Amino acid sequence: VVLRDRLSSKKRVPLPPGPPADPFIGHLRLVPSEGQDVFFYKLGKQYGDVVQLRVLGRSLIILNSVQAANDLLDKRSANYSDRPDLPIYELMGEGDMLGFVKYGDEFRAQRRMINGYFSQDKVKNHRPVQIREARILAYGLLQTPEKRSDVLSRFSTAIIVDVGYGHQIVSTNDPYVKIAGDVGRVMSESGPPGATLVDAFPILRYFPSWFPGTYYANYARNSQGVVRRLKEFPFNQVKEQIAQGTAKPSFLQAQLETMNQTGQRDETLAKRIQATAAVLYQGGADTTSAVLDFFFLAMLLYPQYQAKAHEEIDAVVGQERLPELHDRNSLPYLECLIYETLRWYQPAPTGGPHKSMEDDIYNGMLIPKGSILIPNIRGMTWDDNVYQDPFNFDPTRFMPAPMGRGEPYPPAFGFGRRVCPGRHLAIESLWLSVATIMATMTIHRTVDRDGKEVIPDVLPVTTGITSHPRPFQAILKPRTPNSFTLLKHAVESG
Numbered sequence: 126v127v128l129r130d131r132l133s134s135k136k137r138v139p140l141p142p143g144p145p146a147d148p149f150i151g152h153l154r155l156v157p158s159e160g161q162d163v164f165f166y167k168l169g170k171q172y173g174d175v176v177q178l179r180v181l182g183r184s185l186i187i188l189n190s191v192q193a194a195n196d197l198l199d200k201r202s203a204n205y206s207d208r209p210d211l212p213i214y215e216l217m218g219e220g221d222m223l224g225f226v227k228y229g230d231e232f233r234a235q236r237r238m239i240n241g242y243f244s245q246d247k248v249k250n251h252r253p254v255q256i257r258e259a260r261i262l263a264y265g266l267l268q269t270p271e272k273r274s275d276v277l278s279r280f281s282t283a284i285i286v287d288v289g290y291g292h293q294i295v296s297t298n299d300p301y302v303k304i305a306g307d308v309g310r311v312m313s314e315s316g317p318p319g320a321t322l323v324d325a326f327p328i329l330r331y332f333p334s335w336f337p338g339t340y341y342a343n344y345a346r347n348s349q350g351v352v353r354r355l356k357e358f359p360f361n362q363v364k365e366q367i368a369q370g371t372a373k374p375s376f377l378q379a380q381l382e383t384m385n386q387t388g389q390r391d392e393t394l395a396k397r398i399q400a401t402a403a404v405l406y407q408g409g410a411d412t413t414s415a416v417l418d419f420f421f422l423a424m425l426l427y428p429q430y431q432a433k434a435h436e437e438i439d440a441v442v443g444q445e446r447l448p449e450l451h452d453r454n455s456l457p458y459l460e461c462l463i464y465e466t467l468r469w470y471q472p473a474p475t476g477g478p479h480k481s482m483e484d485d486i487y488n489g490m491l492i493p494k495g496s497i498l499i500p501n502i503r504g505m506t507w508d509d510n511v512y513q514d515p516f517n518f519d520p521t522r523f524m525p526a527p528m529g530r531g532e533p534y535p536p537a538f539g540f541g542r543r544v545c546p547g548r549h550l551a552i553e554s555l556w557l558s559v560a561t562i563m564a565t566m567t568i569h570r571t572v573d574r575d576g577k578e579v580i581p582d583v584l585p586v587t588t589g590i591t592s593h594p595r596p597f598q599a600i601l602k603p604r605t606p607n608s609f610t611l612l613k614h615a616v617e618s619g
């Protein structure tokens with residue numbers, strides 16, 4: 126009786142508001158193929174911070190405020206930490222990797238493994254690698270500014286490959302660079318159409334990749350080799366190095382050593398180690414380099430903030446040495462510059478999709494069991510209840526009054542039990558790279574044939590769930606002759 130009463134009372138609870146739908150396909154025709162983050166943001170403006178869409182019988186709940194995302198995904202995380210079925214990623218061989226794993230024991234085991242190596246406390250051990258790579262990055266940018274995008278990718282790949290697998294990248298022929306390139310291509314390219322679902326509903330091919338069955342199935346099948354190599358190559362390399370006594374400390378080495386010590390050599394554990402090591406690359410490489418590219422874009426569009434960062438670094442660090450992490454607390458403006466970059470544009474603007482496990486009621490609205498919840502980070506960072514003049518890039522917004530307005534840092538790393546486990550590593554990588562770049566170079570706009578400054582396009586490209594700036598050129602110059610010498614010396618002395 127109690128259950129019947131609860132169910133019948135739920136029937137009276139309205140669903141969250143949303144736009145009018147078509148019969149059967151629901152809101153399918155409304156959702157655009159590109160720029161879903163901006164579309165969801167606009168829906169939020171019209172219908173409120175919790176909006177419901179129905180697509181082919183599935184309930185999509187769009188969350189456009191930090192408050193709603195925290196209330197549901199964090200405070201009620203026991204119900205909202207599952208992921209939707211993503212058959213295409215499963216087909217690719219990624220179904221057992223943390224970003225896609227369902228809520229349950231395997232999820233907990235993988236998070237524990239990753240947290241054990243990347244918690245706030247543990248990431249301190251990885252600083253020497255990050256410092257070295259930040260300096261190689263700045264040196265590389267000054268030497269080949271026209272290859273900025275490649276140099277940024279190399280930076281984020283090198284950190285993951287060293288911290289994750291104990292391998293230092295020294296040349297572009299490196300097998301890890303090849304694997305990284307292949308994985309990046311697979312994640313961003315779409316393949317030939319032909320999947321049953323896509324054939325049945327051709328419009329599905331324009332859907333973002335988190336929507337079940339929408340990614341090209343053939344392409345996914347053809348990509349299995351790339352994903353397998355990402356899992357097996359580092360694993361086999363480190364296993365061999367351990368056997369030969371040459372393994373360097375790394376995430377993989379630590380997991381394999383623990384497995385050897387406990388004598389627990391079962392296949393499930395070996396597969397789990399492979400999957401967690403692979404997901405580090407997948408979660409950490411393109412995201413970090415995309416943020417840095419957004420940073421360069423912001424510096425070209427808003428040169429006044431670059432000048433302020435230079436001033437702060439000169440006052441604290443001077444020009445005779447390079448910044449170190451112990452300078453971090455003395456450089457509040459630089460901190461704000463990094464968080465404003467993360468607020469302004471994000472590499473994952475629609476966040477990670479969460480799935481609800483039971484019916485729930487929130488603010489008088491029914492969130493049906495099995496809904497896919499999209500924490501639309503774009504909408505949250507453009508929320509004018511939280512951020513004044515949200516489209517404007519303004520690092521001082523986070524500063525306490527009277528310098529700023531004390532606005533909160535953006536939720537760029539997601540929510541609840543699914544919050545990004547690489548966030549501490551990511552923030553330190555970003556801090557070291559931005560601090561080293563600001564200490565050693567100035568960033569300028571290029572000029573066209575008529576001598577007019579080129580202002581790059583601010584609108585990013587978003588494919589699937591990741592976003593990065595459109596290609597643009599920047600002129601990078603050493604701040605002083607000593608900047609270049611300092612970097613050269615740091616890089617050459619290792």
Ligand code: HEM
Pocket residue numbers: 223224225226236243404405406408409410412413416471472473476477478479500537538539540541542543544545546547548550551
């Ligand atoms: C600036 C860089 C980064 C950004 C903006 C970012 C952002 C995110 C976001 C938004 C999510 C989804 C969270 C959710 O579902 O609520 C996520 C998940 C994840 N990230 Fe990151 N991330 C970054 C760097 C990294 C790094 C460096 C690593 C690894 C070392 C990493 C590993 C992961 C993993 C494994 C997940 C899946 C977690 C799960 O499903 O439980 N990320 N990240």
